Amino acid sequence: MQRLQRSVFQRSSFIAATIRHKSRSSLPSRCSIHPKPTIIKQQPKTLFHNISRTFYTSRSAWESTVAFKLSDIGEGIKEVEVLEWYVNVGDTVEQFDNICEVQSDKASVTITSRYDGVITKQYYAVGDIAQVGDALVDIKVESEETATEDAAESSQEPTQDSAEPLTPEKIIPSSVESPAAVTSDKVLATPAVRHMAKSNNINLSLIQGTGKDGRVLKEDLLQHIDESTTSAVPKPPPSPKVVPLAEDKIEPIKGIRKAMFTSMTAALAIPAFGYNDEYDMTRMVELRKHLKKEVKHAIGGKLSFMPFIVKATSLALAKYPILNSQIDGQNLIYKADHNISLAVDTPDGLLVPSVKQVQNLTILEIAAELNRLQEAGLNNRLSPNDLAGGTFSLSNVGNLGGTYMRPVIFPPQVAIGALGRIQALPRFDHHDNVTKQHIMCVSWSGDHRVIEGATMARFSNELKHYLEDPGKMLLHLK
Numbered sequence: 001m002q003r004l005q006r007s008v009f010q011r012s013s014f015i016a017a018t019i020r021h022k023s024r025s026s027l028p029s030r031c032s033i034h035p036k037p038t039i040i041k042q043q044p045k046t047l048f049h050n051i052s053r054t055f056y057t058s059r060s061a062w063e064s065t066v067a068f069k070l071s072d073i074g075e076g077i078k079e080v081e082v083l084e085w086y087v088n089v090g091d092t093v094e095q096f097d098n099i100c101e102v103q104s105d106k107a108s109v110t111i112t113s114r115y116d117g118v119i120t121k122q123y124y125a126v127g128d129i130a131q132v133g134d135a136l137v138d139i140k141v142e143s144e145e146t147a148t149e150d151a152a153e154s155s156q157e158p159t160q161d162s163a164e165p166l167t168p169e170k171i172i173p174s175s176v177e178s179p180a181a182v183t184s185d186k187v188l189a190t191p192a193v194r195h196m197a198k199s200n201n202i203n204l205s206l207i208q209g210t211g212k213d214g215r216v217l218k219e220d221l222l223q224h225i226d227e228s229t230t231s232a233v234p235k236p237p238p239s240p241k242v243v244p245l246a247e248d249k250i251e252p253i254k255g256i257r258k259a260m261f262t263s264m265t266a267a268l269a270i271p272a273f274g275y276n277d278e279y280d281m282t283r284m285v286e287l288r289k290h291l292k293k294e295v296k297h298a299i300g301g302k303l304s305f306m307p308f309i310v311k312a313t314s315l316a317l318a319k320y321p322i323l324n325s326q327i328d329g330q331n332l333i334y335k336a337d338h339n340i341s342l343a344v345d346t347p348d349g350l351l352v353p354s355v356k357q358v359q360n361l362t363i364l365e366i367a368a369e370l371n372r373l374q375e376a377g378l379n380n381r382l383s384p385n386d387l388a389g390g391t392f393s394l395s396n397v398g399n400l401g402g403t404y405m406r407p408v409i410f411p412p413q414v415a416i417g418a419l420g421r422i423q424a425l426p427r428f429d430h431h432d433n434v435t436k437q438h439i440m441c442v443s444w445s446g447d448h449r450v451i452e453g454a455t456m457a458r459f460s461n462e463l464k465h466y467l468e469d470p471g472k473m474l475l476h477l478k
Helices: 002-022 047-057 144-155 191-199 218-231 255-267 282-299 306-319 363-378 453-468 470-475
Strands: 063-069 079-085 098-103 108-112 117-122 129-131 135-142 182-184 187-189 272-280 325-328 331-334 340-342 344-346 349-351 392-396 415-428 434-447
Touching: 098 135, 187 191, 191 218, 255 349, 272 453, 282 306, 282 363, 282 434, 282 453, 282 470, 306 340, 306 363, 306 392, 306 453, 306 470, 344 363, 434 453, 453 470
Parallel strands: 340 392, 392 415
Antiparallel strands: 063 135, 079 098, 079 129, 098 108, 117 135, 182 187, 272 434, 325 331, 344 349, 415 434
16 A cells, blocks of 8 residues: 555655646646655645545545444353443544443443544443443444554655655644553553553553563553552441332342342252351450551551451361362362352342452451452452452351341352351350350351261361460461
């Protein structure tokens, strides 16, 4: 295309120069013939000059409209609900700009643009259901061929034989930045990283880059965001606003509740049994009180009992790995990682994110991850990865005031535990003296197809052993 443009331009320039040579007296005195016919100052607007401008400056002939489709989010998700639009028809968007937020049956996802252009059509309203592969919006963009030519022209040095001299009036500022690092305030980063930092209101100069010459990489920025999120103290859930219904209302089951509907329907096929016990958490209460200030200084958040319980659960699962297994048809898969899921009550329903590889984490690391998951759950920002891969579940009903309950197993897992609130109750000690003890009620459910009641009882006793004497956990921590 560039060769064709150059050929037409040279031919038009040569013909224009010949015409002026034959009728020099009829031309304005300010026009002159350059010694080389391809470099002409202030060419008259002849037919050939208009042809050359069509190739170099026209945009409308090369614009096209593309349908921006909902790509595969993963985890078997086939449809999503549109929660919010960040753009309207007529808005100009760039790459990585937010288009909309969608809610699947597992998590909410923010969809970003892959194009630079103008929104010409929206296919869905807020609350509509979109299928994977369907168009979300139409974007009027400059065609790839034109963008490629513009980039090639901007990178090519003008020569006397191929282009006319550039005057200030003819210089067109380029809107395409090089993918190489761009310096701003002495920080090296790619345009994509800069855009992500701008969207999250982050100063790149505060991030230590790990790339070449101190370049800030995407991984550095994501780690900074994770650390900032971890350091934030979780906010209490907002109190629901009660609005009495004037009449009956019918709404479809969708989103997170649809996933819960499907999962709990499958759980009805599991022949589950229950097992209950009481744990004396008196020493754990004293230990937490002793470590609270130090942990808050280390991770910037509060220390609850859950990090200790999650770590002790992992130690007990190492001794009874069948409780960390999953059923696959007629097979039982023993999972190597202890990805312990915790039920989180969110405004949109019950979610079960998991702390990954608990067996390799310290109690401090577990505490930081729990704070992050809780904050993300309350703000509807849990990712599909946060919700995937759980191998064993715990439900903390104690923060709502409950004691005992019958938890329902999440297939394909084979066991789940529910933790009641810790109460100060009178109990007899070993010398038959009535003492004040901090008691936590625990309820277990197991899949009786693969787990016996005795196995569940031994597992519960192992966990009880660690929580009632947390000092013994030190012997098994890695």
